Amino acid sequence: MxxxxxxxxxxxxxxxxxxxKGxxxxxxxxxxWPIDDADARLLLVRDDAVQPAIVYQVPVARRAEGSVPPGSLIGPADEGRVWTDATTDPAFTDxxxxxxxxGGEAGTDEDGFRGIPLGAADRRPLASRITARVLSGEQSNTSIIYRPDDDEAGVPVICKLFRQVNPGINPDVELQSALAAGGAAFVPGAIGEVRGVWMTLEGVPVSGSLAFAQEFFEGVEDAWRVALDAAAAGEDFSQRAYAxxxxxxxxxxxxxxxxxxxxPSAADRSSVNNAWERRLAIALMEVPQLAPYAEQIHRVYERALETPWPDLQRVHGDLHLGQVLDTPSNGWVLLDFEGEPLRPIxxxxxxDVAxxxxxxxxxxFDYVSGAVADDDGAAVRAWVIAAQQAFLDGYADTTGRPRTDDDPLLKAFELDxxxxxxxxxxxxxxxxxxxxxxxIGRLAPLS
Known part of the structure; x- marks a missing residue:
């Protein structure tokens, strides 16, 4: 080792x-933990280069030199063999x-893992013979797409391997599984999860999420791309934004x-406000252009603290257009319920506050105006405003809570x-x- x-x-x-990094x-x-093949293993390693330490999940395989897929080599193992990243190895992906x-399990109740099917397979046929491919471009995790072989029936599956693992159920697994179990069409079907048990430094066994699999939608675009294309073409997006x-x-x-x-308690409000103020203090040091707005930003935060707050509840936590798929079967589908990866688990x-x-x-939506190259900035800005207003209308009509154009709490979160x-x-x-x-100039205008 x-x-x-x-x-x-x-x-x-x-x-x-x-x-x-760095x-x-x-x-x-x-x-x-061994993975079927004795030369494929699932490792958890603790990195003490930062405090608190981070536990990483690293599947590895020992294979003959020269048989390694491009980009998978870790280093030499023994004579004629090398260590590779097992996310590209059929023994591990299968x-x-x-x-x-x-389902299935390995190891013991205090040192092992088990697979837990989550029921979507009962309603959606899954293929027995599949081809696996690692999804490129991910930042925080590694996802593997499983497609049925040509002569097989079944839905494609995407399995997210959590690279940083923590005690407790990952919110991506917990929230999305609960929504899918309730019949929500706005999340993918939950296929299954893998949960592990390992020892802490103090010798205490803890359980946590290792992987989560869900239905994969082929050939669809995310809402960011759909919105960009609509704005660039000057197409009305109000109905889509309302939905x-x-x-x-x-x-x-x-x-x-x-x-x-x-x-929400006074402590809850104070905690949120402290986070706002910490972020603003960093911004004022790094972004000199913000200095003239500091007093107005503080006033927006103060007004939000004085207004009534709704009950706190579980939320997505990192929602943006890139976390939404445009699917022909389910309409808008929401993804990635992990929350902001940099926030402690x-x-x-x-x-939280919804x-x-x-x-x-x-x-x-506002970023669409900056990403669309258009000589008529006013037209794109009008597109953004119309989309935002339609989105807020759809949200208010569905929750049954009346919408106001002056919501101090929403303004504060948007400003933060x-x-x-x-x-x-x-x-x-x-x-x-x-x-x-x-x-910021619109949300906290200079007086």
């Missing part, structure tokens, strides 16, 4: 899913498919019914999101910083 850990310490920082990993083995569709607002509202209504809600599991999701979608965007764009895409700055 020692030699493999040394190889992983070099290989992991080059992977998109590695979360501590530091050398300090790895300790947490779990080592075993993972079996776990999520049919999207209704889907988001339906999600919130269903989550409030299936999970506990609670009245304990925070993402807590009830307005956070609404604000995220409004900001996503724009402040975050100003930081992000300054660090990563300076040419785009004008988009959130313009939004």
């Amino acid at each position: 020692g030699d493999l850990l040394e190889l992983l310490a070099v290989w992991m920082p080059r992977q998109r899913w590695y979360g501590t 530091r050398d990993p300090l790895l300790t083995p947490v779990a080592d 075993a993972l498919y079996t776990l999520v569709t049919a 999207l607002g209704a889907s988001v509202a339906g999600m919130h209504v269903a989550l409030a019914e299936r999970f506990s809600t609670l009245a 304990t925070e993402r599991l807590q009830p 307005v956070r999701d609404v604000a995220g979608m409004l900001r996503s 999101k724009a402040v975050y965007e100003a930081i992000y764009e300054t660090r990563n895409r300076p040419d785009w910083v004008g988009i959130p700055l313009a939004a």
Whole structure:
């Protein structure tokens, strides 16, 4: 294991899913489980390069040198063999498919894992012979798409392998499974999950989510691309935006019914406000253009604290147009209920303010105006406003709560999101910083 850990310490920082860029990993083995083939293994390794330490899931396979798919090599194993990333290895991908569709287990109750089918397979036929392919471009996890072989019937499946694992059920598994079990058409069917048990540093066994499989929609686009194309063509998007607002509202209504809600306390309000103020303090240091708006931003936050708040509930937590698919069978379908990956898992599991999701979608619509190359900026801006208003109408009509054009809480969450965007764009895409700055000017105008 020692030699493999040394190889992983070099290989992991080059992977998109590695979360501590710029530091050398300090790895300790947490779990080592065989996957059918004795030379394919599922590892959990703890990285103490950052505190609190992060536990990563790393499937590996030992294969003959020269038989490794491009980009999968980790390093030398023994004479004539090398260690590879098993997410591209049939022994691992086939075993993972079996776990999520049919179940199974390995190891013990205190050191092992098990597959848990979630019922969608009872209503949707699954293929027995499949071809697996790793989805490229993911940042935080690794997803594998399973398609039926040519002569097989069955729905395609996408299985997300969580690279960072934590005690407890991942909210992506918990929330989406609950919504799917309730018959919601605005989420994919839940196929199955893999849950593991491992030991903490203190020798206490903990259980957590390792993988989650759901129905995969072939040949569809996300709402970001659909909205961009509509805005660029000058097509009215009001009906589509209204339907999207209704889907988001339906999600919130269903989550409030299936999970506990609670009245926000003074401590809850203070916690949210502290997060707003911390983000603003960072922005004022990194984005000089924000300085003239600081006092007005504080006033928006103060007004939000004085207004009545709805009950706190479970929410999506990271909702934007890129998290929504446009499907011919189900209409708008919402994805990725993990919440903001950089937030601690304990925070993402807590009830929150549903307005956070609404604000995220409004900001996503606003980005369309910056992404569309159009000589007539006024026309694109009008498109964005019409889409946002239709989205809010669809949301209000579905929840049954009257809509107001002056919602202090929504404005504060929208403003906080724009402040975050100003930081992000300054660090990563300076040419785009004008988009959130313009939004801040509208939400907290200079007097």
